[in-house]
Amino acid sequence: MSISNKINSLKEEINFHNIKYYIDDDPEITDHEYDLLFRKLEKLEKENPQFKTLDSPTMRVGSKPKNTFKTIEHSTPMLSLENAMKKNEILAFDERVKKGLKTEEEIEYVSELKYDGLAVELIYENGIFILGSTRGDGFRGEDITQNLRTIKSIPLKLQGSDFSEIVEIRGEVLMKKNSFKKLNDQRLKTNETPFANPRNAAAGSLRQLDSSITSKRKLIFFAYELAGKYNLKHYEILKKLKDWGLPTNENTQICDNIKEAITFTEKWEVKKNSLDYEIDGVVIKVNDPQQRSILGIRSRSPRWALAGKFKSQQVSTIILNIIPSLGRTGIITPVAKLKPVKVGGVTVTNATLHNQDEVNRKDIRIGDTVLIHRAGEVIPEVVKVIKQKRPLNSKQYFLPKNCPICNSPTNKLQDESALRCNNYSCEAQIKARIKHFVSKRCLDIEGLGEKLIDQLVDKKIINDFSQIFNINHKQLSNLDRMADKSAENIINAIQSKKTTSMWRFIHGLGIANVGEHLSHVLSNKFSLEQLSKLSSDELIEINEIGPIVAESIELYFKNSKNQRIIDNCFNAGLKIIENDANNKLNLLNESVFVFTGTLKLMSRGKAQDFVEKNGGIISSSISKKTSYLVSGQNPGSKINKAKDLNIRVINEKEFFELLKIKL
Numbered sequence: 001m002s003i004s005n006k007i008n009s010l011k012e013e014i015n016f017h018n019i020k021y022y023i024d025d026d027p028e029i030t031d032h033e034y035d036l037l038f039r040k041l042e043k044l045e046k047e048n049p050q051f052k053t054l055d056s057p058t059m060r061v062g063s064k065p066k067n068t069f070k071t072i073e074h075s076t077p078m079l080s081l082e083n084a085m086k087k088n089e090i091l092a093f094d095e096r097v098k099k100g101l102k103t104e105e106e107i108e109y110v111s112e113l114k115y116d117g118l119a120v121e122l123i124y125e126n127g128i129f130i131l132g133s134t135r136g137d138g139f140r141g142e143d144i145t146q147n148l149r150t151i152k153s154i155p156l157k158l159q160g161s162d163f164s165e166i167v168e169i170r171g172e173v174l175m176k177k178n179s180f181k182k183l184n185d186q187r188l189k190t191n192e193t194p195f196a197n198p199r200n201a202a203a204g205s206l207r208q209l210d211s212s213i214t215s216k217r218k219l220i221f222f223a224y225e226l227a228g229k230y231n232l233k234h235y236e237i238l239k240k241l242k243d244w245g246l247p248t249n250e251n252t253q254i255c256d257n258i259k260e261a262i263t264f265t266e267k268w269e270v271k272k273n274s275l276d277y278e279i280d281g282v283v284i285k286v287n288d289p290q291q292r293s294i295l296g297i298r299s300r301s302p303r304w305a306l307a308g309k310f311k312s313q314q315v316s317t318i319i320l321n322i323i324p325s326l327g328r329t330g331i332i333t334p335v336a337k338l339k340p341v342k343v344g345g346v347t348v349t350n351a352t353l354h355n356q357d358e359v360n361r362k363d364i365r366i367g368d369t370v371l372i373h374r375a376g377e378v379i380p381e382v383v384k385v386i387k388q389k390r391p392l393n394s395k396q397y398f399l400p401k402n403c404p405i406c407n408s409p410t411n412k413l414q415d416e417s418a419l420r421c422n423n424y425s426c427e428a429q430i431k432a433r434i435k436h437f438v439s440k441r442c443l444d445i446e447g448l449g450e451k452l453i454d455q456l457v458d459k460k461i462i463n464d465f466s467q468i469f470n471i472n473h474k475q476l477s478n479l480d481r482m483a484d485k486s487a488e489n490i491i492n493a494i495q496s497k498k499t500t501s502m503w504r505f506i507h508g509l510g511i512a513n514v515g516e517h518l519s520h521v522l523s524n525k526f527s528l529e530q531l532s533k534l535s536s537d538e539l540i541e542i543n544e545i546g547p548i549v550a551e552s553i554e555l556y557f558k559n560s561k562n563q564r565i566i567d568n569c570f571n572a573g574l575k576i577i578e579n580d581a582n583n584k585l586n587l588l589n590e591s592v593f594v595f596t597g598t599l600k601l602m603s604r605g606k607a608q609d610f611v612e613k614n615g616g617i618i619s620s621s622i623s624k625k626t627s628y629l630v631s632g633q634n635p636g637s638k639i640n641k642a643k644d645l646n647i648r649v650i651n652e653k654e655f656f657e658l659l660k661i662k663l
Contacts, residue, residue, distance in 0.1 A: 003044065007051050010041040014057045027196050028386050030315050030371065031280065035083060058300065069142035069207070074121060075168060076227050078135040080300050081283065081307040087262060090284065093306045094258035097286060100295045100303060106257040107286060110234045111264040112224060113251050114281035114307050116199045117174035118206055120148065121227070124167040127158040134206065138300070147206050148173075150215035159245040168227035169246065174277045175202040176636065179218040188361040196371055196384050197314060198278045218637070220277065222249050233287045250633055254287065265308040272310065274598060276636055281309040314373045316386065317341040322353065322366055322397040324404045328432035329512050330420040332399055332410060334359055336370075336382060343374040351380040355417045356399050363387075367394035403428075424561060430464065431457050433510050437465035441516050442508035443497045447490040455479050465508070466565045468494060469572035499575045502528060509566070512552040517620070518545070520612055522553075528576065532557040532566075587659065588616035592625050596639060597632030599652050604632075610659050622647065630655045 001009070014037055021027045021034075029037075038057065045052040052058070084090045097107055121141065123131040132148035133141035148154055151173065158167070175183070175198040183201055184194040195201035205217035223246040226237050235254050242248045251268070255261040265282040272279050286292050286304035295303040321337040334353040341348055351372050353359050364370065364382055369389035374380040402409055403421035405428040410419050421429070434453050438445040448468070456462045461475050471494065476487035505528070507519035514522070522531055525542060531553070539550035556562055593611045595604050595618075607630070608618045619626060622641040629642040629649045642649050650658065 003048050004051050007041065007044050007048070007056075010037060010044070011056055014038060014041060018057065021200075026193070027200065027371075028388055032315065035085070035309070069144065071136065071140045072131065072133040072143050073140050074133070074138070074227070077138045077297075078119060078121060078141070078170060079138060079297060079302055081305055082301045083281075083307050083309050085309050090262055090265070090306065090308055091258060093284070097291075097295065097304065101291055107291070108288065109255045109258065109261045110238075110285045110287045111253050111255050111261045112283045112285070113249055113268060113275075113279045114283045114309075115172040115174055115222060116197070116278035116280045117172040118199065118203045120144070120171060120173055120206070120221075122148065122154065122169045122171065122223075124158055124163070124169070126165055127161070127163060127167075129154065129156045142207070144206050146211040147208060147214040148221075150211055151219045151221050153221045153247045155245040157245075160243060162240075163244065169223050169241065170225040170227060171221055171223040171246070173202050173206060174198065174220050174222070175205065175217065176220060176276050177278065178276065178636075183217065188358075191361070194362065194384055197373070220247070222247055224248070224283075229289075229293075231289060233289065234285055235287055255284075258284075262308075269310045276634065279310075280313075281307050283307050311342075313343060314371060314383065315341050315343050316369055316371050317348075319364065319366055319368050319370060319382075322359075322364075324399055326403070326405055326421060326426065326428035326432065328429055328436050328510050330422060330424075330426065330429055331418045332403070332421060333418075334397065334399055336364070338372070341372070343372065343380060346374070348372065348374060348380050351382050353382060356419060357417045359397055365390070365394040365396050367391045427457060434462065434465045434468070436510050437508040438468065439508075442504055443500055444504070445497050446493045447486070448493070452479070452482075452490075464565050464568075466568035466572060469498065469569065469574060498573050499577070502576045505569075505574075505576045506531075509556065509562070511556045513549045514553065517618065518549065521545075521617070524612060524617075528566075532563070587614040590615060590617055591627035592617045592619050593628050593630060594619050594622055594626050594638060594642075595630045595632070597635035599630075599632040601652060601656070607655070610661060614659055628655075628658075 014034075017027070017029055017034055017037070041056070042058055045056065045058060082093070084093060094107065098104060101107070119135040121133050121135070122129060129149070130145075131143070132145045132154075133143055135141055149156065177198065180195070180198040180201050187194050195204060201217070202219055205214050205219055208214045223241045224238070226241070230237060232240065235252075238248050238252060253260075253264050255264060261282075261284045265284075268279065268282055284306045286295065292302070292304040297303060318339040319336045320339055322334050323337060325333045325335045327333065334356065336351045336353055338349050338351055351370075353364060358364075362382065362385060364385055367390070369386045371383040371386065372380045373383050399419050400410070403423065403426060406421065406423050406426040408421055408423035408426065410421055412419050423429070431453055434457070435450055437443060438448040438453070445468070456471070456475075456479075459479070461471065462468060471491070473484075473487050473491055476482055476490055477484055501523070503516075503519040503523035506514070506522055507516050521542065525531075526534070534554065534557075536547070536550035536554040539545050539553055540547055545553075588611060593608075593616050595607065598604075599607055611618055616627075622629065622638050622645065624645060626642070626645070626647050629638060629647055631639060631649050631651055639649060
């Protein structure tokens with residue numbers, strides 16, 4: 001293929017994906033794949049400038065607006081940003097800036113989070129919000145004023161009076177992660193195609209012709225720029241926007257040089273999953289307005305700003321197979337075996353498909369090309385199927401009617417989507433229960449890994465977790481790849497955990513629907529003997545325990561097999577430190593605490609530990625029983641609910657004062 005044809009082919013491909021992404025809100029490739037296509041076109045055009053034409057995607061800033069909305073011209077272009085994917089590309093940007101300014105002095109930058117949302121412009125006349133639009137093609141955008149009015153974080157009137165007659169503010173509309181999940185769950189229930197990511201969900205929400213639909217989508221907004229010329233540094237502009245009542249992001253930093261900007265970028269690549277909204281990089285901007293003016297702009301991006309992109313958390317790959325996986329409670333989960341692909345720097349080969357209903361709703365088949373998403377350390381999940389790439393020989397998948405391990409019949413309980421194997425003696429369940437019992441957030445027995453537990457069960461050395469405490473050196477040393485010293489270390493590790501806290505033991509039991517948090521709640525309220533005798537009616541009276549959890553606890557302790565295993569643990573020498581409530585201060589007198597946002601001075605987990613050790617109760621949701629809502633940075637919707645219920649909202653400093661914590 002000739003160079004000219006290659007360029008034309010790339011232009012057509014990129015324009016197609018622009019339409020799929022910006023117009024149809026239905027992308028077929030990931031952001032990373034799009035960036036690679038764009039770079040390839042840029043490189044070819046740079047090497048062969050005679051073939052660069054005005055209709056090239058590199059000559060404009062986005063995609064045409066939908067014809068279902070009136071278009072609005074921007075007074076100054078809403079530009080895109082040049083992307084950098086590597087550290088040396090950020091350093092090269094700094095060199096270009098210095099060269100453009102003819103200086104060797106260090107440049108002062110402002111580093112901001114790069115939101116994964118939809119860029120918009122807000123126009124205020126005499127402080128009143130009159131017009132709002134999307135970026136569109138950079139010169140003309142879609143008039144979405146009525147939809148933007150539904151976003152509560154966008155003020156309809158600016159505060160103060162130090163603004164000009166017309167003010168043009170640029171920012172980003174986002175959808176929070178929990179809102180995105182709820183929206184997609186609802187779309188699946190009504191047989192609608194789920195959105196690929198929160199950004200497309202935000203874009204689809206803002207392009208609703210009926211603004212009442214937009215109002216239900218719980219969108220948020222961050223302001224990050226003022227259009228026009230202002231003799232203010234960028235950081236001062238951000239402060240002014242905040243003074244006018246516009247939401248700006250507190251996670252912004254002035255950097256004395258490019259190295260500090262790189263450090264900021266690297267920090268947020270690690271911390272990004274701590275936010276309740278998506279970011280895909282960091283924006284680095286020259287702070288000084290005079291320097292910006294000297295540097296100027298290119299056809300599609302300013303020379304004074306750069307987007308440092310993170311490694312992609314969403315990629316496309318192929319489902320090679322789907323297999324059933326069995327957990328400790330007998331639930332059988334379909335797991336997709338994937339063509340290996342890197343997501344956020346980690347090679348991924350598996351993705352959860354949750355249950356058969358999910359497989360059916362998303363129409364996931366063996367052989368499909370799919371978008372997968374990975375958040376933090378959680379196993380990736382399939383976001384959507386790219387049906388345009390479905391092969392003719394793709395196969396539908398159905399979970400087996402019999403357990404794939406023990407061949408017992410499976411069943412589905414009423415009001416549950418999960419398929420279960422009810423054979424308590426199923427070998428896969430036995431292994432899963434033991435692995436859970438020894439895991440880090442339960443008894444935390446070092447050295448007892450998955451492969452070793454598999455061997456112990458396969459060779460009939462142990463059959464439940466109580467038998468761990470009776471394993472001897474000879475049994476271990478006879479196993480594959482087990483040296484005398486390793487066997488001795490494992491025996492010592494087991495012996496060291498024969499005294500443990502009650503919450504760890506309760507968590508280790510693997511009671512259905514009882515996680516680490518509820519294990520703390522129960523250990524603070526009861527002794528193990530008391531807990532084992534409670535009825536579901538008594539349990540349901542406890543804050544945070546509903547009917548399903550109460551029934552799970554009652555049924556667990558009524559099961560004679562479970563009681564036998566617990567008794568065997570004690571007979572083998574296990575001792576638990578019962579009823580932490582007797583050993584703690586009663587400073588908070590069972591006050592109920594809920595947390596929202598990010599704490600600056602300590603992790604949320606550590607703060608919650610302080611509450612429980614001082615006689616307080618932790619809850620995950622606001623109710624009339626809530627005593628305090630502790631609000632950190634970027635609080636969520638719990639703030640509004642707390643105010644509606646007249647619940648006291650305290651900041652981090654007030655929280656520490658209340659608990660008499662000195663930092």
